[in-house]
Amino acid sequence: MGPLTQGQVESMPISSFVNGQCIYSSGERAGQAYRVEFGAVRVYRVLANGRRQILAFHFGGNWFGLQNEDLHRSNAEAIGVTGVKSVSLHEDPLIWQGLLPAVLENFLSAQEHQLVIGRQSAVERVAAFLLEMSDRSGHSYRLELSMPRVDVADYLGLTIETVSRSLTKLKNKRIINLLGARGIEILEYRALQNLCL
Amino acid sequence: MGPLTQGQVESMPISSFVNGQCIYSSGERAGQAYRVEFGAVRVYRVLANGRRQILAFHFGGNWFGLQNEDLHRSNAEAIGVTGVKSVSLHEDPLIWQGLLPAVLENFLSAQEHQLVIGRQSAVERVAAFLLEMSDRSGHSYRLELSMPRVDVADYLGLTIETVSRSLTKLKNKRIINLLGARGIEILEYRALQNLCL
DNA sequence: CGGCATCTTGAGCCCTGTCAATATGTGTGG
DNA sequence: CCACACATATTGACAGGGCTCAAGATGCCG
Incomplete structure (x- = not known):
């Protein structure tokens, strides 16, 4: 660097x-x-x-x-x-x-x-977060978040409940998959990007 | 500098x-x-x-x-x-x-x-903003904001209506006074600080 | 003084926070 | 390998703060 x-x-x-x-x-x-x-x-x-x-x-x-x-x-x-x-x-x-x-x-x-x-809503924030994490781990489609939900929430200015609900929404829309507590599989990368516009 | x-x-x-x-x-x-x-x-x-x-x-x-x-x-x-x-x-x-x-x-x-x-509510954001503006203009108790409400709102991640309402609340609490559209008089500096904790 | 931009105020709704319960996951010891 | 306990995560019901839409007030400038 x-x-x-x-x-x-x-x-x-x-x-x-x-x-x-x-x-x-x-x-x-x-x-x-x-x-x-x-x-x-x-x-x-x-x-x-x-x-x-x-x-x-x-x-x-x-x-x-x-x-x-x-x-x-x-x-x-x-x-x-x-x-x-x-x-x-x-x-x-x-x-x-x-x-x-x-x-x-x-x-x-x-x-x-x-x-x-x-300027972004809860789902948009979570989408942006997942994209950021994916990008920072080499644009991988499967990733393990290294931090618990509390950290995600406090990073995004939300509560853990809202983060959890947002993740569930993204899962229900078939944009991501949740693999255990920390695992994320991105099914529709473009859909995540569109949410952050 | x-x-x-x-x-x-x-x-x-x-x-x-x-x-x-x-x-x-x-x-x-x-x-x-x-x-x-x-x-x-x-x-x-x-x-x-x-x-x-x-x-x-x-x-x-x-x-x-x-x-x-x-x-x-x-x-x-x-x-x-x-x-x-x-x-x-x-x-x-x-x-x-x-x-x-x-x-x-x-x-x-x-x-x-x-x-x-x-992590701050609407009133808290506005209070923080007023303090910031006061501090940056030499801790003066009377100041003219150089920007319109829409700029304040877009800075604080709020709408102009919420900014306006928050200012009114602070005015009603006798913490500030509104002098015309852009003028602010800070009556209770400490009260503003307490809001930002 | 008139016209326009800006600001304030009001009513209603929606999103997100809060509180509470349940579920899942993890790690430890038997 | 399983059982248990604790931490973490999800889901639900409800309430409230801030956004939206709409109208009115104020201030500014020609």
């Missing part, structure tokens, strides 16, 4: 996390950039009343935790067994050059997601 | 735009970074069915249009009479160094906004 950081990152050891383990949390001192090696990561924020919004999911190769400020404003947790490499942002100011593409990518994803949660 | 770009930008001429005029639009060739000199800018995307989501508002000093890809994915329009300076991103690759803080700032704003449109 970042050409300049390539060597510096590759030489770092992998930190391993178990399911649900915190990688960093809000209020902590920042100063590291992280890259997922295996597994998955959720980055989220919580409102005072307990409502949670997942800002992004990160999978193998994705960078996260990129920020200038000294304190973290969000939390990052492992989803399942997860490996992460990290580099310090303070030591070498030039490190940012290599990370810029990653920052822009994260920024673009955030904007993309604004559109989904701002 | 960007120390390295300071000189290069200052020497650029100001391009002027009238209300509603397009600065760039989706599909166009990118390659410029823009900075608002006076006036305001809305950056938005439109879904195929016509639904619009405003991703961000930009005011004096704010950078926008920052992206790596060759094509724009969003539209930028002037709100009122607006002046903009721009620098080319291709000529000098080092230009990005100075722009990095601006990118991170835009990224952070996008995340902040995800929380608002993902």
